[in-house]
Amino acid sequence: MDAIILQLLNGLDKGSAYALIALGLTLIFGTLGVVNFAHGAIFMIGAFCAVTLSKLFNLSHKSSEPSGTDFLGNPKYEDILYVKDWFGESFGAWMIDWSVPLAVIFAIPIMVGLGFLMERGLIKHFYKRPHADQILVTFGLAIVLQEIIKYFYGANPIPTTAPEAFRGSFDFGVLLGFDQNAIIYPYWRLVYFGFSALIIGAVFAFLQFTTFGMVVRAGMADRETVGLLGININRRFTIMFGIAAAVAGLAGVMYAPINSPNYHMGMDFLVLSFVVVVVGGMGSLPGAVLAGFLLGILESFASMNEVKNVLPGIDQIIIYLVAIIILLTRPRGLMGRRGVMEE
Amino acid sequence: MSKYDVTRRGVLRTGAIAGAGFALPTYLRAQESGYLNAPTGSTVTLGFNVPQTGPYADEGADELRAFELAVEHLNGEGDGGMLNTFSSKSLSGSGILGKKVEFVTGDTQTKSDAARASAKSMIEKDGAIMISGGSSSGVAVAVQGLCQEAGVIFMAGLTHSNDTTGKDKKANGFRHFFNAYMSAAALAPVLKNLYGDDRRAYHLTADYTWGWTQQESIAAATEAMGWETVNNVLTPLASTDFSSYIAPVLNSGADVLVLNHYGGNMVNSLTNAVQFGLREKQANGKNFEIVVPLYSELMAKGAGKNIAGIVGSQNWDWKLENEMGDKYAGTNAFVKSFGEKYGFPPSQAAQTCYAQTLLYADAAERAGTFNPCAIVEALEGYEFDGLGNGPTSYRAEDHQCFKDVVVVKGAADPEDEFNLVEIVEVTPVEQVTYEPDHPMFAGGELGQCNPGA
Numbered sequence: 001m002d003a004i005i006l007q008l009l010n011g012l013d014k015g016s017a018y019a020l021i022a023l024g025l026t027l028i029f030g031t032l033g034v035v036n037f038a039h040g041a042i043f044m045i046g047a048f049c050a051v052t053l054s055k056l057f058n059l060s061h062k063s064s065e066p067s068g069t070d071f072l073g074n075p076k077y078e079d080i081l082y083v084k085d086w087f088g089e090s091f092g093a094w095m096i097d098w099s100v101p102l103a104v105i106f107a108i109p110i111m112v113g114l115g116f117l118m119e120r121g122l123i124k125h126f127y128k129r130p131h132a133d134q135i136l137v138t139f140g141l142a143i144v145l146q147e148i149i150k151y152f153y154g155a156n157p158i159p160t161t162a163p164e165a166f167r168g169s170f171d172f173g174v175l176l177g178f179d180q181n182a183i184i185y186p187y188w189r190l191v192y193f194g195f196s197a198l199i200i201g202a203v204f205a206f207l208q209f210t211t212f213g214m215v216v217r218a219g220m221a222d223r224e225t226v227g228l229l230g231i232n233i234n235r236r237f238t239i240m241f242g243i244a245a246a247v248a249g250l251a252g253v254m255y256a257p258i259n260s261p262n263y264h265m266g267m268d269f270l271v272l273s274f275v276v277v278v279v280g281g282m283g284s285l286p287g288a289v290l291a292g293f294l295l296g297i298l299e300s301f302a303s304m305n306e307v308k309n310v311l312p313g314i315d316q317i318i319i320y321l322v323a324i325i326i327l328l329t330r331p332r333g334l335m336g337r338r339g340v341m342e343e
Numbered sequence: 344m345s346k347y348d349v350t351r352r353g354v355l356r357t358g359a360i361a362g363a364g365f366a367l368p369t370y371l372r373a374q375e376s377g378y379l380n381a382p383t384g385s386t387v388t389l390g391f392n393v394p395q396t397g398p399y400a401d402e403g404a405d406e407l408r409a410f411e412l413a414v415e416h417l418n419g420e421g422d423g424g425m426l427n428t429f430s431s432k433s434l435s436g437s438g439i440l441g442k443k444v445e446f447v448t449g450d451t452q453t454k455s456d457a458a459r460a461s462a463k464s465m466i467e468k469d470g471a472i473m474i475s476g477g478s479s480s481g482v483a484v485a486v487q488g489l490c491q492e493a494g495v496i497f498m499a500g501l502t503h504s505n506d507t508t509g510k511d512k513k514a515n516g517f518r519h520f521f522n523a524y525m526s527a528a529a530l531a532p533v534l535k536n537l538y539g540d541d542r543r544a545y546h547l548t549a550d551y552t553w554g555w556t557q558q559e560s561i562a563a564a565t566e567a568m569g570w571e572t573v574n575n576v577l578t579p580l581a582s583t584d585f586s587s588y589i590a591p592v593l594n595s596g597a598d599v600l601v602l603n604h605y606g607g608n609m610v611n612s613l614t615n616a617v618q619f620g621l622r623e624k625q626a627n628g629k630n631f632e633i634v635v636p637l638y639s640e641l642m643a644k645g646a647g648k649n650i651a652g653i654v655g656s657q658n659w660d661w662k663l664e665n666e667m668g669d670k671y672a673g674t675n676a677f678v679k680s681f682g683e684k685y686g687f688p689p690s691q692a693a694q695t696c697y698a699q700t701l702l703y704a705d706a707a708e709r710a711g712t713f714n715p716c717a718i719v720e721a722l723e724g725y726e727f728d729g730l731g732n733g734p735t736s737y738r739a740e741d742h743q744c745f746k747d748v749v750v751v752k753g754a755a756d757p758e759d760e761f762n763l764v765e766i767v768e769v770t771p772v773e774q775v776t777y778e779p780d781h782p783m784f785a786g787g788e789l790g791q792c793n794p795g796a
Binding site: 002003006007010013014068070071072076150154155156157158159161167168169181182184185186188189258259260262264265268299300303304305308315316 | 649
């Protein structure tokens with residue numbers, strides 16, 4: 001039982017990342033009709049916003065007096081951090097410790113701006129082109145973004161830590177009446193799950209309870225009619241692209257302490273997120289979230305030793321297997337709408 | 344509008360003529376000298392096949408730096424580096440056999456097919472007479488096979504699977520780097536001293552050739568000293584989040600987690616294990632411990648503070664001569680050359696690539712020819728010193744180098760980014776040596792050297 005609860009927690013956590021990326025993908029597909037293969041790269045750039053802010057906080061100058069010798073025997077000068085010079089020892093240390101949560105604020109304008117730039121600068125020219133062209137151009141864009149990050153940050157993963165207060169793990173087992181160490185879960189992963197729930201809730205509330213959201217939803221249902229009413233739906237859809245980029249970017253920022261960011265991490269999530277979108281139903285926002293959590297949980301259960309002993313290698317194919325079964329039984333996905341991606 | 348009649352015979356005829364045309368230069372080059380790509384002018388070309396793109400690109404860049412430095416030193420430029428400390432005095436800084444050394448590079452992308460294609464291109468188009476480099480055992484085995492078929496020497500870069508000089512060994516291939524068996528043999532006594540002989544180990548293993556041989560080796564070595572292997576879980580190479588594999592570890596009855604992972608896999612699995620608080624827990628009345636059999640400097644950098652106190656093994660470390668004495672002469676000379684040129688100390692991948700280039704050049708000088716079969720003869724059973732690892736020998740039976748192995752652990756409070764690992768001890772070569780017919784290396788034959796003629 002404890003193993004099942006543990007994998008359920010794991011699944012919710014994995015599902016959070018899948019759901020956030022798939023939500024952004026669906027927003028773009030549902031509004032603009034574009035299949036955006038660069039969305040994984042946006043997630044990766046979000047994680048590198050956290051890396052960048054951490055590096056900015058760690059910028060330093062050298063001390064005037066040598067403090068020892070370097071590996072070649074030359075005088076070595078101590079690094080003195082600017083943030084500690086400017087904001088004092090304790091506040092400077094706090095800024096460095098909390099660089100990932102602070103990066104959320106830092107990342108929002110960057111990600112929205114990047115979204116606008118991508119949409120206005122490149123993707124809008126492909127609205128009327130076949131989906132295959134859109135996939136090719138956005139995939140190319142993803143590779144370009146990856147290589148830019150690799151050029152500046154290298155190929156090696158860059159460790160990015162959570163604030164001291166959220167390091168370590170929480171013993172759920174004791175809370176639920178199990179033995180000590182039976183169900184242990186890292187604090188930061190719990191924070192990630194809560195953060196994802198908050199972002200997902202905020203996006204749904206924005207679409208459901210604001211006039212802007214109402215127009216966007218109307219545009220997703222019937223773009224032409226909304227246009228005939230004199231509403232500039234394209235401008236709103238551009239803003240939605242920016243919001244979708246911010247959602248994926250924030251998912252990346254908060255993911256940075258879970259696994260050290262590297263330039264390739266977006267690609268690792270991209271394929272899975274597309275499967276999530278297809279399983280959820282193309283263009284369905286609740287479908288994307290539901291499928292994200294469902295596949296995350298199934299992936300975690302498939303990694304259990306008891307399951308792998310019966311079905312070796314199942315952990316590698318479970319997501320695709322479930323996708324096949326769902327698409328065979330429900331060709332539009334779990335919550336897909338009639339007419340989307342259909343002739 | 345012109346009309347072209349394409350016939351089956353026409354296609355065959357054109358294909359045959361074109362094929363003969365392409366093959367002729369290679370055939371002639373081989374026929375004149377008795378071996379492929381014999382240098383005819385005043386230069387000789389070496390091919391350095393390293394990952395320039397993909398997840399190991401940083402390691403590949405470091406290998407390339409070392410190759411460039413080695414070529415500089417062979418051509419008499421710079422301070423000479425390990426040429427000054429190498430026990431063989433055949434190399435004088437005037438190239439190899441009087442020919443200036445030039446090099447071409449290829450990108451393995453850490454993919455076997457891409458690595459073979461780039462090596463093939465360097466051999467066929469650029470006339471490379473030797474191929475070296477690489478950061479993966481899968482790639483090393485693939486390129487070694489290609490070099491054997493083509494008839495050039497392969498001086499492997501970073502490859503740690505037992506198979507490279509085990510079941511996949513080839514007469515034209517030589518490995519300076521240590522292997523999974525040696526890591527395990529060096530680590531086991533240290534682990535016993537640190538954590539005792541009554542331990543229960545849980546293994547997470549990357550599901551490919553290196554992972555399998557690493558797990559087999561470390562499990563055998565630790566079981567021989569009394570440890571029990573509780574479980575071995577194979578993890579897909581493409582995994583990025585290991586939480587589902589880590590979560591059951593604490594409930595498994597194990598008190599040690601062995602991560603048979605390398606590169607990004609290792610960085611992520613170790614980070615996940617630390618996040619789950621494994622290092623702060625107790626199991627079976629003992630502190631829970633984590634072991635990473637194969638370390639690299641770049642992995643330590645990627646894992647950050649999570650590496651503190653974690654034990655593993657290395658082929659070489661830049662602090663070796665300073666901390667362990669003159670036996671490891673050559674280390675400081677290499678660190679000085681490399682550090683002054685690039686601004687940071689070399690990695691173990693760089694050291695092995697530098698040493699391999701010098702060893703190839705020296706073998707050619709001693710043999711008096713670039714003929715691969717003469718070079719194989721010169722390297723087989725060759726004993727040398729002064730290249731940073733202490734006294735070393737290239738065993739004739741499997742073309743594996745035998746030398747001391749460095750056991751390291753992550754520094755708790757590193758003074759800078761170059762001191763992420765501390766040397767725990769150096770395991771003498773006798774302790775890591777095995778018979779050529781050891782079961783973990785069985786199944787392959789060296790075969791005959793191929794000069795490509």
